[in-house]
Amino acid sequence: MVWHPALGFWIAGRRSRATLIELRKRKQGQGRQPWVGISASALPYKRTPPSWLKISSTDVEDNICKFAKKGLTPSQIGVILRDSHGIAQVKSVTGNKILRILKAHGLAPEIPEDLYHLIKKAVSIRKHLERNRKDKDSKFRLILVESRIHRLARYYKKTKKLPPVWKYASFEACGIKHSPV
Known part of the structure; x- marks a missing residue:
């Protein structure tokens, strides 16, 4: 028996890399474990808005408020801004996240x-x-x-x-x- 620190359990005998990956996938259904949710998108290194973006921060805030009044959630607003308006990160343009902007305007949802x-x-x-x-x-x-x-x-x-x-x-x-x- 060999303890595998990345997987967090004992392994009997020699196993191939593919078998270890399968074992790791099997363990992902458990809640409070450190290896749950290993995939994530990388945030851009540059924190300034792109040079080709010609929209001001007040326009972005107005768009966010307009979408919130239509009944969209903060994540739906972020998807629309990303896909339709070319704004990848609202924080890089406005300095605040979407939810903080909504709270400032009194449009934040009651429950998270x-x-x-x-x-x-x-x-x-x-x-x-x-x-x-x-x-x-x-x-x-x-x-x-x-x-x-x-x-x-x-x-x-x-x-x-x-x-x-x-x-x-x-x-x-x-x-x-x-x-x-």
Whole structure:
């Protein structure tokens, strides 16, 4: 048995590189491990806006506010600015990130975006379970998603991005009237 420090577990005998990569992929489903999410895009080294970009920072801020009023999330706004307007990094043009600009104008979402998407996923799983009551796998996945919601909410309360009295209630998220009986 040999301890493999990059993978974080013991390996019996000699293994090829391909086998080690497969073992590493298998471990990626686990939550708080250091090797989860190894792919990422590299940020540009230059922090100044490109010389060919002829749009001012006030125009970019106006565009961000306009898109937010249409109901787009900060990540959707970033994708539109990147694809349609050629602005790769809003921070290099304006000096602030999209969410900070939205907070300054009072247009920031009430709950953080990743928490919102997890709640949306839990609602869709719950609707699926109303139609398919015997779907055991979906019940299990719902438990996992809701535990992720609670963990993320605890973090956001600690960092004061959510009010301390905020609580996830599945019946309120679904829009189902909760009977006190």
